[in-house]
Amino acid sequence: MCYNVCIMxxxxxxxxxxxxxxxxxxxxxxxxxxxxxxxxxxxxxxALALHGARVLLCxxxxxxxxxxxxxxxxxxxxxxxxxxxxxxxxPEKAVVKTKFGDLIPSAAALAGASVExxxxxxxEYRLKxxxxxxxxxxxxxxxxxxxxxxxxxxxxxxxxxxxxxPVQCEYYALEGLSDLMTTLRAIKKxxxxxxxxxxxxxxxxxxxxxxxxxxxxEVRKHFPGKVFASVIPRxxxxxxxxxxxxxxxxxxxxxxxxxxxxxxxxxxxxxRVR
Numbered sequence: 725m726c727y728n729v730c731i732m733x734x735x736x737x738x739x740x741x742x743x744x745x746x747x748x749x750x751x752x753x754x755x756x757x758x759x760x761x762x763x764x765x766x767x768x769x770x771a772l773a774l775h776g777a778r779v780l781l782c783x784x785x786x787x788x789x790x791x792x793x794x795x796x797x798x799x800x801x802x803x804x805x806x807x808x809x810x811x812x813x814x815p816e817k818a819v820v821k822t823k824f825g826d827l828i829p830s831a832a833a834l835a836g837a838s839v840e841x842x843x844x845x846x847x848e849y850r851l852k853x854x855x856x857x858x859x860x861x862x863x864x865x866x867x868x869x870x871x872x873x874x875x876x877x878x879x880x881x882x883x884x885x886x887x888x889x890p891v892q893c894e895y896y897a898l899e900g901l902s903d904l905m906t907t908l909r910a911i912k913k914x915x916x917x918x919x920x921x922x923x924x925x926x927x928x929x930x931x932x933x934x935x936x937x938x939x940x941x942e943v944r945k946h947f948p949g950k951v952f953a954s955v956i957p958r959x960x961x962x963x964x965x966x967x968x969x970x971x972x973x974x975x976x977x978x979x980x981x982x983x984x985x986x987x988x989x990x991x992x993x994x995x996r997v998r
Contacts, residue, residue, distance in 0.1 A: 748996065767982075768866060795823070885920075886919060956988070
């Protein structure tokens with residue numbers, strides 16, 4: 725079902741003229757690696773685009789896996805998010821159109837950006853200043869964050885309205901989440917008072933094991949009302965899709981992984997309607 729008709733682009737208010745609905749900026753963040761962060765960012769972007777939403781993915785991880793996952797070779801992109809935040813390139817010039825949504829690519833140079841940002845004015849807000857210029861053109865902007873809590877991630881959290889936290893259904897699933905929540909509380913207090921948790925997304929779920937179910941119960945207990953009903957399963961197609969430069973919904977739309985991300989995207993759309 726497509727939920728974008730009443731919320732995307734323009735919203736009509738009774739007795740008033742149409743008003744622009746600005747993009748909701750969502751950072752996908754977890755300082756632990758291997759939790760499905762980039763996979764989730766790419767596939768939520770593609771799934772929302774499939775529903776007719778105008779979506780931009782900002783790849784803010786120096787590894788640039790989200791860039792390749794959207795079918796773009798980072799070496800072929802003339803500009804990247806590095807040029808936007810360091811060289812003050814107009815953000816529109818860095819946007820690459822893909823079949824799965826728009827993209828601001830990452831580049832290897834981004835790995836040194838944390839050091840370069842240290843001496844810059846408003847160093848925590850460089851990404852925010854760039855993405856705010858694009859809010860009028862999109863319904864959703866996703867930021868794929870690096871797997872660490874440092875200056876690049878701080879930029880992403882200062883730019884975002886909310887965060888999605890992927891949590892793998894494995895041992896030590898909650899390890900490090902307390903540090904992330906402490907960081908979010910500090911940012912909300914000092915730098916971005918409007919940021920909140922949009923949702924926690926359970927990934928790598930294996931319903932055949934009691935352990936996955938136990939982890940899911942524990943996460944729901946720690947984040948009441950914030951956990952997506954859609955759970956991302958362990959799925960071979962999800963693992964294969966990036967090597968083909970495709971989101972899983974393009975690689976194998978009939979797979980369990982694709983169905984799970986489409987369902988999660990529908991939850992995002994329903995939540996915005998409310």
